[in-house]
Amino acid sequence: MIDYKNIITIEPGKRGGKPCIRGMRITVNDILNWLASGMSISEILEDYEELEINDIYAALNYAADRENKIYQVAV
Numbered sequence: 001m002i003d004y005k006n007i008i009t010i011e012p013g014k015r016g017g018k019p020c021i022r023g024m025r026i027t028v029n030d031i032l033n034w035l036a037s038g039m040s041i042s043e044i045l046e047d048y049e050e051l052e053i054n055d056i057y058a059a060l061n062y063a064a065d066r067e068n069k070i071y072q073v074a075v
Contacts, residue, residue, distance in 0.1 A: 001057075002054050002057040002058045003058075004058035004059070004061045004062040004065070007022055007054065007055055008020070008028060008058055008059070008062045009021075009022060011023070015027050019062060021051065021058070022055065024050060026048065026050075028059040031044065035056075035060075041053065041056050044056060
């Protein structure tokens with residue numbers, strides 16, 4: 001598993017404080033939406049050359065971790 005803590009950044013003035021990839025303006029949500037729309041990881045990496053494969057996995061791990069925390073609070 002990729003440790004997203006060194007990849008996912010949150011800056012109040014950037015993209016409304018949403019979690020971003022390595023300080024860029026690409027958010028975790030952007031990556032999730034691209035994957036949900038049917039883009040493959042290789043297509044994302046081709047279209048956004050500044051991204052690395054570990055960025056994609058970090059976004060997925062971050063989202064999974066957030067989902068798990070939300071579920072635990074609700075139970």
